Amino acid sequence: MARNAELTRQRLLAAAADEFATLGIAGTKVERIANEAQCNKAMIYTYFGSKEDLFNAVFVVEVADRIRAVSFDPADLPDYAGRLFDCFDTNPNTVRLYNWYNLERPGGPALASIGLANENKLGRLEQAQADGVVADHYSPIEMMTLLRSIAATWATLSHSSLGPYAPHERDRRRFCVVDAVQRLIRTG
Amino acid sequence: MARNAELTRQRLLAAAADEFATLGIAGTKVERIANEAQCNKAMIYTYFGSKEDLFNAVFVVEVADRIRAVSFDPADLPDYAGRLFDCFDTNPNTVRLYNWYNLERPGGPALASIGLANENKLGRLEQAQADGVVADHYSPIEMMTLLRSIAATWATLSHSSLGPYAPHERDRRRFCVVDAVQRLIRTG
Numbered sequence: 216m217a218r219n220a221e222l223t224r225q226r227l228l229a230a231a232a233d234e235f236a237t238l239g240i241a242g243t244k245v246e247r248i249a250n251e252a253q254c255n256k257a258m259i260y261t262y263f264g265s266k267e268d269l270f271n272a273v274f275v276v277e278v279a280d281r282i283r284a285v286s287f288d289p290a291d292l293p294d295y296a297g298r299l300f301d302c303f304d305t306n307p308n309t310v311r312l313y314n315w316y317n318l319e320r321p322g323g324p325a326l327a328s329i330g331l332a333n334e335n336k337l338g339r340l341e342q343a344q345a346d347g348v349v350a351d352h353y354s355p356i357e358m359m360t361l362l363r364s365i366a367a368t369w370a371t372l373s374h375s376s377l378g379p380y381a382p383h384e385r386d387r388r389r390f391c392v393v394d395a396v397q398r399l400i401r402t403g
Numbered sequence: 404m405a406r407n408a409e410l411t412r413q414r415l416l417a418a419a420a421d422e423f424a425t426l427g428i429a430g431t432k433v434e435r436i437a438n439e440a441q442c443n444k445a446m447i448y449t450y451f452g453s454k455e456d457l458f459n460a461v462f463v464v465e466v467a468d469r470i471r472a473v474s475f476d477p478a479d480l481p482d483y484a485g486r487l488f489d490c491f492d493t494n495p496n497t498v499r500l501y502n503w504y505n506l507e508r509p510g511g512p513a514l515a516s517i518g519l520a521n522e523n524k525l526g527r528l529e530q531a532q533a534d535g536v537v538a539d540h541y542s543p544i545e546m547m548t549l550l551r552s553i554a555a556t557w558a559t560l561s562h563s564s565l566g567p568y569a570p571h572e573r574d575r576r577r578f579c580v581v582d583a584v585q586r587l588i589r590t591g
Contacts, residue, residue, distance in 0.1 A: 239506060242429035311506065317559070318427060318502055356569050357579050360556050368552040371505070381544050391545050398586045 224262050226252040232273045236308035239315040240270050270316075271324070278313050281306060283332050289343035292362060296396040299366035300389050310370040333359065350402045358400070365395045412450050414440040420461045424496035427503040428458050458504075459512070466500050471520050477531035480550060484584040487554035488577050498558040521547065538590045546588070553583045 230251035234243050245266050249256045263269040285298045303310050316323055340355040353361065369388045372381055382388060418439035422431050433454050437444045451457040473486045491498050504511055528543040541549065557576045560569055570576060 239427065239429060241427060242507070314502055314506055318499060318506070319430070352582075353579060354570065357575075360560060360569060361553060361579060361583050364552040364556040364559070365549060368548050371552070372548060381548060382542065387545075391541060391549060394540075395549050395587055398589065399583055401586065 220262075223252070223254060223258065227254060227259060227262060227269075228273060228276060231269050232277050232308050232312070235270055235273055235315065236277075236311040240266070240319045243270075245269070274312055274316060277306065277308050278316075279329050279332070281309050282329060287336050287339070289336075289340045290348050292349065292358070292400055293393045293396040296362050296366045297389055297393040299363070300369070300392045303367055303370040304385060304388070307370070310367055314371070350400050352402070353399075361399060362396055365399070366392050368392065408450075411440070411442060411446065415442060415447060415450060415457075416461060416464060419457050420465050420496050420500070423458055423461055423503065424465075424499040428454070428507045431458075433457070462500060462504060465494065465496050466504075467517050467520070469494060469497050470517060475524050475527070477524075477528045478536050480537065480546070480588055481581045481584040484550050484554045485577055485581040487551070488557070488580045491555055491558040492573060492576070495558070498555055502559070538588050540590070541587075549587060550584055553587070554580055556580065 227248065230248045231243075234248050234251065243266065245259055246256055248269075249259055259269060263272055281302055282299075285295070285302050287295055337355040337359060340349065340358060343349040344351040344355065349358075368391070369381065415436065418436045419431075422436050422439065431454065433447055434444055436457075437447055447454075447457060451460055469490055470487075473483070473490050475483055525543040525547060528537065528546060531537040532539040532543065537546075556579070557569065
């Protein structure tokens with residue numbers, strides 16, 4: 216019985232991730248998620264609370280946990296950017312959910328939890344700069360935001376604007392990310 | 404009379420830009436735009452057609468026209484990135500509207516119109532590379548997408564994730580964008 220409940224929860228989370236990633240919070244219909252997961256709508260409220268709460272649960276699994284799982288080494292930022300690219304490339308929902316949340320709930324609590332994990336990375340980056348391991352022409356936060364933008368370049372590409380012209384080979388896209396961050400942190 | 408109609412249209416466009424930028428297409432209520440512009444809802448349909456059509460009209464003015472107005476010189480990409488930053492910094496609605504549209508209408512026609520303007524830029528960039536004016540370690544589309552991501556770095560920063568740690572001085576943010584693109588195109 217407890218196992219069944221857990222399976223239902225997982226099915227709902229997976230259906231919700233796809234629906235929210237496609238349509239955002241305002242655009243999502245809880246009913247459609249229930250249909251997709253072969254549940255009834257009442258179960259969503261029982262398991263998760265409101266639509267908002269369901270989104271937050273999805274966000275933790277698909278965005279916060281995923282980004283946190285990408286191992287960070289301040290001494291090798293190009294590699295970190297490459298691993299972030301891998302994460303975004305393998306999980307297309309991750310960047311979309313992040314962007315929806317950033318637009319729809321700019322001051323939302325789930326983003327704040329990512330902020331905390333970043334604080335730790337920024338501290339380690341600062342230390343690495345003080346130790347002379349990383350160039351310091353940018354402050355830690357400047358370096359990190361530029362790196363994040365570069366790592367998400369292909370994931371945020373518009374399908375109908377620059378998208379059609381972009382290289383489709385995963386390796387080439389990854390190379391651009393790693394190479395750009397290498398240039399970014401080069402001294403002098 | 405024609406002048407009044409034009410003023411009403413302008414008022415509606417301005418109100419719609421703020422509403423769509425804040426709430427997206429799905430989240431926007433046409434009624435609220437009408438109230439804000441001191442019109443009635445029927446006038447929106449008379450002037451623009453559907454909510455979708457109204458969004459497209461806003462997109463042309465606030466995104467497509469604005470980005471097109473940023474002068475492009477393939478021989479000075481860091482400067483172009485700086486001007487793009489200025490555009491995004493002065494018009495916070497521009498990047499938000501672009502991001503909403505990219506999420507809500509990934510294959511929408513308005514983005515395609517931006518794509519066409521990009522085609523021209525990519526052609527000029529390719530020529531500049533062939534002439535040896537610009538480094539060619541990235542293809543034109545790779546260079547352009549990386550440059551765009553870097554230029555939009557601060558505009559897409561989450562208020563509750565990395566946002567609070569970021570430098571607030573406009574000059575410093577601009578410096579980071581221009582400097583990062585300088586590094587990006589450095590030969591060798």
